[in-house]
Amino acid sequence: MKNTISERVADFLKDFPPFTNLTEDELLRLAFEVTILYKPNNGIIFSKDETPHEFFYVVHKGAVALTDKDAKHLTDICDEGDIFGLRPLVANENYQLDAIAHEESILYAIPFREFKPIALDNPLVGNFLIESFASNTRNPYSQKYRGSLYGVSNKEVVPPENRLLDFQKVSYSTDLVTCSENTKLNSLAHTMTDNHVGSILVIKKKLPVGIITDKDLRNKVLSGEVPITGTAKQVMTSPVITYPKDLTITQAQMAMMKSNISHLCLTEDGTPDTPVVGILSKHDVMVALGNNPAVLMRAIKRCNSTKELRAIRHGIMNLLRGYLEQNIPIRLVSKVISELKDAAIKQVITLVVASLESPPPVKFAWLSMGSQGRGEQLLNTDQDNAILFEDVPKAQLKKTSAFFQNLGELVTKELNTIGFEYCPAEMMASNPLWCHSLKEWKEVTNFWISNPGPDEVLLSSIFFDYNVTYGEKVLVDKLSNHIFEEVRKHPLFLTHLASGALQNPSPSGFFREFLVEQDGQHKDFFDLKQRVLMPMIDAARVLILSHNVKSINNTAERYEKLAELEPQNSELYLACSYASKALLKFRTIQGLQHNDSGRFIALDQLDKEEKIKLKRTFKTLKEIQELLQVRFQVKSFLG
Amino acid sequence: MKSRFKREKKEVLPNFWWEYQAKFSEEEPKEIEQTTFVLWDTETTGFNVTQDRILCIGAVKLLNGMLEVKNSFEVFLSQNYYDAETAKIHGILKKEKTTCLIELDALKQFLDYIGNAVLVGHHVLFDVNMINEALNRLGLPKLKNKTLDTSLLYKQTLLATSMLQKKEQYTLDELAEKFDISKKDRHTALGDALITAYAFMEILQRLKPKDIKELFKKQYPPRFSIW
Known part of the structure; x- marks a missing residue:
């Protein structure tokens, strides 16, 4: 029996052991019995001590984390094509780990009843299973040791973040030169x-x-x-x-x-x-030991495919987790992590450019905007990016634009593959609105600065934190100079930008309670990004622009610079710098705990100390907002 | 109206229709997790509802985020009407070796398969109209199932911001791109049904409706939003 879907399932499975050893017919029959499962981020597939399901699982899309709840260990992350939850079925015991979707995932659930006779009949399949179980390598055929076969942890296998992989087998390169x-x-x-x-x-x-x-x-x-x-x-x-x-x-x-x-x-x-x-x-040994930025950086530069980069991303997250546990200053942490992510993006662009049929017709720059541009993106959040290319004669503009838009599309797609989600508002280089020549960008920014409606203010606030990730810095400097020039000519723009920064008043309510979201899917959650982080970031941007300071993008660093420029306000600015670091750290820890962007926070899960810390930042935010209001005379705008 | 009354007379309608209709007397579940969705698509000779014919129906059943491969539905129909132009898209030739059913048998099996499930499709009304027209030719009433359109639902997942210009229509290809779904089986009815199923699950995840009623409502948002 077969149909279009079972053929597709079989076609996927055939590339991964032990299915590589099945005949086409066996595979098709097995695929016909498969159940396809969708799991949202953090969706539970099975829990420790649960009696085993009738199925074992293969990851089709996404990733699944196997963890030991009691030990709080992340034992393994299963990627595309990896098997998990099979060993309890073979050994007839309960699950010994939790399996939770690490991101949105599609799984193939394969009934053990159908698989067992195949495993018994086919010595190659049987051997694969025995070897995997005996050697504790998840996949003895692959030098990468991916493809976890068991849903159980073995006491000998120590989770990677403990750095005690001493007795784990090394993974070596089989591509011999x-x-x-x-x-x-x-x-x-x-x-x-x-x-x-x-x-x-x-x-x-x-x-x-x-x-x-x-x-x-x-x-x-x-x-x-x-x-x-x-x-x-x-x-x-x-x-x-x-x-x-x-x-x-x-x-x-x-x-x-x-x-x-x-x-x-x-x-x-x-x-x-x-x-x-x-x-x-x-x-290779260093990579296996992991958790070293220099090693990760070298690994990124050596990657030949986005698939490899995706694996390194997990390494970066582990590093981040380790840093936060060791309480290393957030400023250092964000520097290191941003550099690594920047390098990863750069590598993706390099790979895409190399794969193009023709080289880029003119010089260009890839701009990272928003949090990545500010060097504050610790978790995997959305990608915000733009392309800026050299001016070309009018006759060639259309063709050149099309070329870079295509480049933008390819790169954003690959970035999505390694874990940078698409920007929901399409602020990406693949969008014609975010892919311009220098002249066009000048026109666009001119318009924003001279007609500062709410949309324009929002757009500029996202765009003005740009940072060059790849390409010609000279081009970008030209644009920056132009923007500063224009801002000087239109002082009213700063006032509008300031009013934008004041749109979200400090979130402490009348009774010193937190303001939580009133509706939508995040009802009763506290929106950390919108209510505290963004106003803090926006305020820093206006102030630093008004001082004509270029090339400092990081919010904490901006406040430090402001403290230097205005000694009379240095106390407030330093408090702001501290608060923005504290908030970033807070968001990152929340995000890591819940495996999400850390944006929405369930207040009832915070302890007293965390709440007090948060509220302290509100006070600072309130003060800086008052300063903005007075300095840029925003009152009239708020109505 | 007159002809409708005539058709609904019991003796004219075949048994399978009554079996299908009887399934609607059962109470429908309120929770999303308990609702059976049939994700489906038809390949047709063209877009003219009266003139063109159905060549293939593909469908999968989704219950609580699970989809059984063996419990999917795929039939090819033998039709006299044929359009060489659209054959380029769906690749179904007039005399293909796949066993083809006559329209009546195909519809009979389809009704039996869907029961009272909620029909979900991309631009689902077109497929519903095609089926209804075929039913009409056989002297049968229209489909009774509730429907959901992934193209309408997808729009609701997009940000409500003036920054993003929403299109009037989003194609299944665009959804597949957005959700990173393989388009290998595009333009086979069952392949498209599976793509729609993946897209539908991602959409549900983003909309997070609290029950089935809210999900239906989301398809048609109020025209003016209050700011």
Whole structure:
């Protein structure tokens, strides 16, 4: 039995083990029995101690977090194609972990009853299961060790954030970069550069005979010992130190330290007399240990696909969690995290540009707006971005615009894949309204500044926090200069901007109660972003614009600069700087706790201390709003 | 009016119709989680409701966020009327090997499948009209099911801001793009039904209606919003 949907399901499953081992017919029959499940963000699939369902699950879209509630450990995140919840069915025991949708997910629930006979009949499938359960690797076939087979934690497996992965197996690269003994040095150097690797294996009849690292090239070639026209054989370190493939991280580290080498060659049985299966670099070990911004940064730059970047995103979130737990100053944290995200966006654009048929016709800049532009985006929130390109002759404008719009579309799509949600108001480079030449941008901003209605004020407040993520900074400077020039010519604009910043009065109500949302899906929640964060950010923007200060985008830093510029108000400004940092931290912690944007807060879940802290920021907000009101004489606008 | 009265006389209508109609005497659930939705789509020879014919009906059933693959519905219909132009879109040829049913059998199976479920489709009224017209040709009354249109509902998920110019119409392709749904089976009835199902689940998640009544209401928001 089959239909269009079961064919589609089978087509998806066939790429992931153990389904790779099924015949087309088996797969189609299995796919026909599948139930497709939709889970919203934080939707529960199963809970610890629950009796097992009739199904096990495969992630089709999205991601599922397996956690141990009691231990508060995030054990694993299952991505597309990963299996979970199977082991309890095999072992006939209750679930030992919670499975919760980490983002909106679509799952395939596969009935165990139908799967079991296939697993029993097919030795390859059976072996896969036994190996996975025995070795505790989630997927013994993949060097990445993705694809969690069990819905249980094993006490030996320590969650990644504990940094105690010592006894977990290393994941090594199986994409070998090799050459032969007779390869010319300059050609092998090119191969290494093209593959972004620091070492190359020398292979003879499939067996490793030597290895050449950057260090070898430096010591032997650049020093003049071997001429640049020489061959691999003259430079390689031989014999190669080899290890068996099922090394643990600790073993790998020890081996590297012992022999003082940075690359391990892994062979079939660990001797140099069997074929090479992979190579393990110090970098791989560092990545496995994770939680190091420098390592993540390098990993981002090495990514060849958005899929890899998506995995790194989880690493960035883990890093953030760790920083907050260790109570590292939020300013430092936001710097590091923003840099990493910036690098990720940059890498996405680089990849997309490289994949285009023709290079960009003129110079351009990719602008990140809103929170990313201010360097305040710690959680994964929406993407707000724009494109600015060089002026072109009128005849070519249409074609050039179309080119960059297409680029914008491709990039925003990829960004969405790695976890930046689309902007609900379409403020993205894929939108023709946010993709302009320098001249057009000047016209647009002119209009906003000279006709400051509520929409224009809102648009400028989002746009004016832009930051260059990729491309020509010179272009952007031209635009910035122009904007400042215009703002000076239209002093009324600042007044309007200030009135925009005052639209949301300080949220403490008459009885010193919190104002909560009155309706909609967030009824009775406190909107932290709209009621406190945004007014705070808006106020900083107006004030810094009025001082003609360029290139400080971060709200806390803006207030610090203001304190410097107006010593008479420095106390208030410093309080504002402190408050904006505290609010950012508060939002981030809330977001991490609830796996959302942290924007809406359930007040009844806050403890007394948190409430007092929040209320203190309201007081500061009220004071800065009063200052705005007086300074820009906004009263008349509020009516 | 006259002809309608005649048709509703009991002896004229076949048994399967009465079975279908009887299902509506059951009380309908109020909660979204308990409501069965049938997500469906038809492939037709064209867009003229009276002249064009249904070539294929595809449908899936959704209950509490779950969709069973084997419990999906797909029939191909043999029709005399044929339009070579639209064949380019749906790829159904006149003499295809797939077993085709005559219209009566196809409708009979379809009515049996949908029962009193809520029919959800993208521009659902077109498909409803096509079915109603086919029923009419067989001397049967119109469909009795309640309907939901994902194109109307999708609009409600968009921000109410003057910044974003909403379009009058959103195509299924646009929804698929927005929700990152694979478009591989676009323009097969069942494939489109599944895409609509994914989109519908995402829409429900965004609208978060408290019960089925509110969901129906969301399709037709008041024309003027109070500011």
